[in-house]
Amino acid sequence: MAKKKNTEEPAAQPTGGLFAYAPAPESPAAAGDIATSYGHFIGGEFVDSSGSEALKTVNPATEQVLAEFAQGTDEDVDRAVAAARKAFADWSALPGSERAKYLFRIARIIQERSRELAVLESIDNGKPIRETRDVDLPLVAAHFFYYAGWADKLDYAGFGASPKPLGVAGQVIPWNFPLLMLAWKIAPALATGNTVVLKPAETTPLTALRFAEICRQAGLPKGVVNIVTGDGRTGAALTAHPDVNKVAFTGSTPVGRAIAKQLAGTRKKLSLELGGKAANIVFDDAPIDQAVEGIVNGIFFNQGHVCCAGSRLLVQESIQDELLDALKRRMATLRVGDPLDKNTDIGAINSAEQLARITALTDAGEAEGAERWSPACELPGTGFWFKPTLFTGVSQAHRIAQEEIFGPVLSVLTFRTPAEAVEKANNTPYGLSAGIWTEKGSRILWMANKLKAGVVWANTFNKFDPTSPFGGYKESGYGREGGRHGLEAYLDV
Amino acid sequence: MSDVATRLDVLKTYKLYVGGKFPRSESGRVYEVTDAKGEWLANAPLGTRKDTRDAVLAARAAVKGWAGTTAYNRGQVLYRVAEMLQGRREQFAAEVAVSEGIGPKKAAALVDAAIDRWVWYAGWTDKVAQIAGGANPVAGPYFNLSTPEPTGVVGIVAPQAGYGHSLLGLVSVIAPAIATGNTVVVAAAADAPLPALSLGEVLATSDVPGGVVNIISGRTADIAPTLASHQDVNALDLTGAIASDGPGAAPALEAAAADTLKRVVRPELDPFAQDWTNAPGTDRLLSFLETKTVWHPMGI
Numbered sequence: 001m002a003k004k005k006n007t008e009e010p011a012a013q014p015t016g017g018l019f020a021y022a023p024a025p026e027s028p029a030a031a032g033d034i035a036t037s038y039g040h041f042i043g044g045e046f047v048d049s050s051g052s053e054a055l056k057t058v059n060p061a062t063e064q065v066l067a068e069f070a071q072g073t074d075e076d077v078d079r080a081v082a083a084a085r086k087a088f089a090d091w092s093a094l095p096g097s098e099r100a101k102y103l104f105r106i107a108r109i110i111q112e113r114s115r116e117l118a119v120l121e122s123i124d125n126g127k128p129i130r131e132t133r134d135v136d137l138p139l140v141a142a143h144f145f146y147y148a149g150w151a152d153k154l155d156y157a158g159f160g161a162s163p164k165p166l167g168v169a170g171q172v173i174p175w176n177f178p179l180l181m182l183a184w185k186i187a188p189a190l191a192t193g194n195t196v197v198l199k200p201a202e203t204t205p206l207t208a209l210r211f212a213e214i215c216r217q218a219g220l221p222k223g224v225v226n227i228v229t230g231d232g233r234t235g236a237a238l239t240a241h242p243d244v245n246k247v248a249f250t251g252s253t254p255v256g257r258a259i260a261k262q263l264a265g266t267r268k269k270l271s272l273e274l275g276g277k278a279a280n281i282v283f284d285d286a287p288i289d290q291a292v293e294g295i296v297n298g299i300f301f302n303q304g305h306v307c308c309a310g311s312r313l314l315v316q317e318s319i320q321d322e323l324l325d326a327l328k329r330r331m332a333t334l335r336v337g338d339p340l341d342k343n344t345d346i347g348a349i350n351s352a353e354q355l356a357r358i359t360a361l362t363d364a365g366e367a368e369g370a371e372r373w374s375p376a377c378e379l380p381g382t383g384f385w386f387k388p389t390l391f392t393g394v395s396q397a398h399r400i401a402q403e404e405i406f407g408p409v410l411s412v413l414t415f416r417t418p419a420e421a422v423e424k425a426n427n428t429p430y431g432l433s434a435g436i437w438t439e440k441g442s443r444i445l446w447m448a449n450k451l452k453a454g455v456v457w458a459n460t461f462n463k464f465d466p467t468s469p470f471g472g473y474k475e476s477g478y479g480r481e482g483g484r485h486g487l488e489a490y491l492d493v
Numbered sequence: 494m495s496d497v498a499t500r501l502d503v504l505k506t507y508k509l510y511v512g513g514k515f516p517r518s519e520s521g522r523v524y525e526v527t528d529a530k531g532e533w534l535a536n537a538p539l540g541t542r543k544d545t546r547d548a549v550l551a552a553r554a555a556v557k558g559w560a561g562t563t564a565y566n567r568g569q570v571l572y573r574v575a576e577m578l579q580g581r582r583e584q585f586a587a588e589v590a591v592s593e594g595i596g597p598k599k600a601a602a603l604v605d606a607a608i609d610r611w612v613w614y615a616g617w618t619d620k621v622a623q624i625a626g627g628a629n630p631v632a633g634p635y636f637n638l639s640t641p642e643p644t645g646v647v648g649i650v651a652p653q654a655g656y657g658h659s660l661l662g663l664v665s666v667i668a669p670a671i672a673t674g675n676t677v678v679v680a681a682a683a684d685a686p687l688p689a690l691s692l693g694e695v696l697a698t699s700d701v702p703g704g705v706v707n708i709i710s711g712r713t714a715d716i717a718p719t720l721a722s723h724q725d726v727n728a729l730d731l732t733g734a735i736a737s738d739g740p741g742a743a744p745a746l747e748a749a750a751a752d753t754l755k756r757v758v759r760p761e762l763d764p765f766a767q768d769w770t771n772a773p774g775t776d777r778l779l780s781f782l783e784t785k786t787v788w789h790p791m792g793i
Contacts (some may be wrong), residue, residue: 074591097609097613100612100616101609101612104572104612104615142565145565145568145569146619147619148567148616149568149615149616149618149619149620150616150620152613153616153617156620156624156775157624158624192776212567234641252736312687327698355580388746418793441789441790442789442790442791442792442793443792443793445636445790445791445792446634446787446791446792447792456545465618466565466619467564467565467620473770482622483623484623
């Protein structure tokens with residue numbers, strides 16, 4: 001291909017000129033019909049709540065109400081658990097090879113309907129269509145495909161002969177990856193012979209309710225999957241239900257701690273995937289351009305609504321200026337806006353509440369003396385938005401270095417030696433993930449060995465795969481999801 | 494209207510399956526395939542040594558691409574084979590019934606089992622490394638990881654005996670070899686080649702890249718020794734080597750394979766007693782793998 005002669009003047013501020021793009025909008029209609037109101041999915045049917053309280057889910061990019069859905073009552077939860085209990089006997093007695101085929105069907109239908117689900121997810125969550133299309137949905141289908149294959153191979157999984165399921169699993173998932181978290185919960189639970197009651201987050205219930213339709217298309221026996229919507233009250237009723245044998249929760253550390261307390265003294269098995277404050281550690285020999293891409297992906301992917309986000313950049317002192325210059329140049333090219341525009345890098349913050357949290361923590365960062373920087377970028381007039389933000393001059397004691405912001409906000413700290421990098425990286429109550437950037441293999445492995453984190457990415461970041469276990473050390477939770485290890489959380493072993 | 498009653502069926506020309514195409518034998522020869530009562534069913538290509546060598550070339554050419562695809566992708570392709578086979582269930586049931594001399598119900602059950610076997614192996618592609626590989630806690634500051642890799646081209650003498658051999662047995666030997674990234678050249682059961690030749694048509698429409706599976710019908714005594722002595726075949730599955738003596742018998746084939754140190758899977762002690770409906774386990778899956786161990790120091 002002939003090299004294009006660049007006749008344009010180099011833009012002073014790249015946002016407008018050099019990287020101007022025409023919008024490439026995805027059609028909202030591709031999301032399929034969204035009902036005006038939804039009940040729960042219990043025993044294979046959509047049913048009304050026993051209560052009258054309804055919640056609303058809004059499109060965070062427009063603040064328009066998408067649908068109403070039921071606030072699950074104790075009675076609703078009871079009904080769903082009863083349906084799951086009833087279905088458990090037959091489901092767990094099915095040959096694994098038959099359970100496998102149901103899950104393969106679900107995986108295939110998700111692949112077939114992936115565009116619809118991607119658009120629906122973007123609308124309900126606010127995340128860019130590029131991410132739902134290229135990351136969430138492929139991973140969702142792959143997760144079902146992977147665990148489908150385990151259903152008839154449990155004898156080979158390393159948990160002894162014929163490992164048994166636990167029973168009814170109560171699963172509570174967050175709003176940052178609604179369908180992917182559903183897949184992480186439901187696929188291994190079903191593969192191992194459990195039945196489930198799942199509560200999606202109160203700001204993102206739509207794809208879970210659409211998934212209920214997929215269960216029906218796949219011919220899944222009634223009651224094997226039940227979806228009950230509602231806020232934290234519904235979640236608490238589910239995790240507290242005496243006929244639930246297994247609780248799986250992904251969300252914040254405070255709620256995870258409350259669930260662990262709630263379950264103390266019961267025989268329920270618990271797995272928790274909680275918050276994080278990952279360090280992305282860049283050494284002086286790292287390839288700068290790749291590292292910058294990794295840092296950007298680490299903190300701005302999914303608006304930073306990622307428990308394993310690389311929210312602390314630990315940069316070796318000698319390259320701090322060079323790296324930050326490159327990082328700022330790159331941040332200036334990030335496009336913030338319409339999640340349905342295929343060019344968008346950073347979509348909408350999921351809710352007004354989350355926006356307020358991010359705002360409060362970043363205000364605290366400034367108040368505590370850290371220096372704040374954001375590229376010039378226009379934010380849409382309606383909806384919930386936050387500029388990609390970087391803090392320098394951050395000390396380890398600052399709240400923005402210790403607390404999970406769960407937004408597009410990066411705190412920069414420096415180090416001189418690998419040992420210091422390890423000290424600082426490990427100096428939070430969390431231990432979910434970490435990143436290492438260096439050309440030296442032995443240093444990667446030395447660092448990985450010392451880091452107290454459940455996932456360590458080297459010269460890459462935010463990589464996920466159904467075969468690869470995910471989960472944290474310390475107050476980032478316990479248990480692993482994904483891979484062979486992910487089976488253990490749903491087996492009586 | 495009596496035209497309908499007298500309509501003549503269109504018969505299929507059975508052909509080899511090599512490199513994703515359906516060639517006739519280079520010999521231009523065929524042999525008669527008959528049912529259990531000796532009634533003529535079809536003519537099958539009489540594959541030769543040359544056909545077999547051509548197939549090995551095709552299989553070798555396909556190794557790089559197939560072994561290089563992700564395990565997830567191979568799993569989806571194998572699952573696609575199951576989907577396609579399900580759609581042609583009736584055709585295969587008819588071929589299995591005449592090939593093995595069994596009733597339609599039993600034949601259909603064998604086809605169902607063959608479909609499910611593809612599903613079983615589809616699920617193994619991305620798990621085999623998790624049961625056959627792993628980290629090794631060596632006594633020193635080293636990262637040490639063993640992972641399985643496909644051995645390369647596998648020559649397979651397809652089952653010629655045992656309940657369900659013509660399709661279920663065939664699938665049971667092909668699927669585990671290709672699940673892990675090998676490519677195969679299969680000597681179809683000489684007396685019951687029709688399900689095997691038709692399986693080529695399923696594979697060709699299932700996103701299985703050309704050359705990953707190659708199927709040759711003909712005399713086992715011609716095809717099997719060619720595979721056993723071929724310099725570019727890495728492993729040999731002798732499951733269907735049922736001859737008691739001569740060049741097609743297992744001991745002679747194993748001896749020929751020893752020249753290039755092929756990995757060999759020996760036939761069962763009594764291949765005629767084998768019941769292919771039994772659960773397959775992981776033996777075959779693990780037979781055509783090489784274990785690679787990587788060391789790397791840890792240090793600042």
